Amino acid sequence: MNPSPRHNFYRCMTLIVDNGNESAWELLDYYLSNQGTTLKDFIEYNQHEIYHLCYNYGCCCRCQYLTVNKPKSRILYQSQLDILLDTKGTYIPCNVHVRAKPTCSHRVNDNYANPNIVTKQLDLTLCRCLLFNFTNILPQGSVERQAFEDLISMLNKCFSVAKGEISNNDYQTYKTQIEKCILALAQIFGKTHAMQEKIKVAEKRSLDESIFKQLQQTSLQVKTLQNQVPTTMGGPNISPGMIPQIETPTQDQIFSAMDEMMGASGLLEQFESSGETIEDTTAEIQNLKKSAKRILPAVKMNTTLKIQKIDENTERKLKAMESRKQSVEHNSAKKIKQAIESNHKVFEESAAKIQKFNENTEKTMHAIDSSHEAVESTANNIEKLEERLSKCGYSNIPDEIKRMDKKSVKRYCLLLKGKMDKRQHFRLVVVGPKGSGKTSLVRRILQQPLDKPSEVKSTNGIDIHILKSKIRTNSGKWIFMEGVTNRQVANMRLKRCLVEKTTIEETVEKRMC
Ligand SMILES: [Zn+2]
Ligand SMILES: [Zn+2]
Ligand SMILES: [Zn+2]
Structure with missing residues (x-):
């Protein structure tokens, strides 16, 4: 077969x-x-x-x-x-x-x-x-x-x-x-x-x-x-x-x-559709080619124009640079001469200034020397002053006074010198059998009103009364100071002491000057 x-x-x-x-x-x-x-x-x-x-x-x-x-x-x-x-x-x-x-x-x-x-x-x-x-x-x-x-x-x-x-x-x-x-x-x-x-x-x-x-x-x-x-x-x-x-x-x-x-017809169709895709693509490529052909001359023209422009610009710039170079050369010689002259002047001025400066320096040195001496003598004075201050009990002066100026410290020392204050305090102790009338007695002394006998409560243990009062020594009259603090009392005593001394202090100050 x-x-x-x-x-x-x-x-x-x-x-x-x-x-x-x-x-x-x-x-x-x-x-x-x-x-x-x-x-x-x-x-x-x-x-x-x-x-x-x-x-x-x-x-x-x-x-x-x-x-x-x-x-x-x-x-x-x-x-x-x-x-x-x-x-x-x-x-x-x-x-x-x-x-x-x-x-x-x-x-x-x-x-x-x-x-x-x-x-x-x-x-x-x-x-x-x-x-x-x-x-x-x-x-x-x-x-x-x-x-x-x-x-x-x-x-x-x-x-x-x-x-x-x-x-x-x-x-x-x-x-x-x-x-x-x-x-x-x-x-x-x-x-x-x-x-x-x-x-x-x-x-x-x-x-x-x-x-x-x-x-x-x-x-x-x-x-x-x-x-x-x-x-x-x-x-x-x-x-x-x-x-x-x-x-x-x-x-x-x-x-x-x-x-x-x-x-097989099915297969055939498949192939045909693929063929169409290829045809489409081919047509697209041809279109692209055509448009590229169209665009190309324009692009060429454009590029040539740009290159010409760049050439022109470059030439202009070159010329400008050339003329600038010439003027720079001409000017620079003149400028250098002027600069040298002005430099000379500056140099002379500087020399004069240096001389003057040297003189000034010498003067300053003298001034420094004399100020050194002044500082030394001041230190001596301070030392002497401190010595005197310690003699008048400087170490006993409160810090608040020490922080003040020298004059105030001196004044404080002078005012307190040899001064004494009398403490006129006394203690009264009332002792007795129960219900004998100790509280009533104390109230009379303090010039406080007495309660009715039925209302008086017996004191349990001990009762302490602290009373700030003055008694005038010449008339024997009591002055009660209710609501006055210890601090206020201390200040009053200090003030009294200082005020009594004022007349003496003034005469002392005059003698010191
Ligand atoms: Zn990659
Ligand atoms: Zn790779
Ligand atoms: Zn990658």
């Missing part, structure tokens, strides 16, 4: 997508087990570099600890980064600004690998990215590396064939090439024979629905990737060691291939 061209296409696709991808997984697993590591650890080890395969413009916040190579053009899409890293968390609120983004695009957990990652999740492109960039298992220029590249270019070739059909002639060539690539890879991890068997099985397998579905899935993935227009502006230059993204088939190619292949 001669297979149809459509069937040839399916066979090639399944060979690449099934067996080709399997050999890539085995290769990666082989490398990881040789290194004694896991896919998760491997990705986490290379996390920073993997991140920059997607965000290749500018540094991120982790670059301050370690900078890594950044490719000149974007190698991974965000959706591919999502497969490798744990990018589900929120963005890190960091202040590293990269073009058109408020932050670098780090998520809180993206220094970890996607927790569910397994080798079988990685398509050929991702396997290639990891193997080429982060392992040495496919060295540059090696046959095996070329085999991997060829496998991917065969995938592209199959995608790009018209109407998803491969002629019987082409099929044999394609099949041989694809198998050769797969076996070259299998030879690295030592499973050439097993892989040959698998390819044989795949060849005999009938083309069922599941294979179509798988193909459909793969084609969709490729298409989705292609619709993510990379934001990088990088040219075709690629830094050494960085492997560029594979050239995926154009959407038209996939479109026609899928149209022929599936005839």
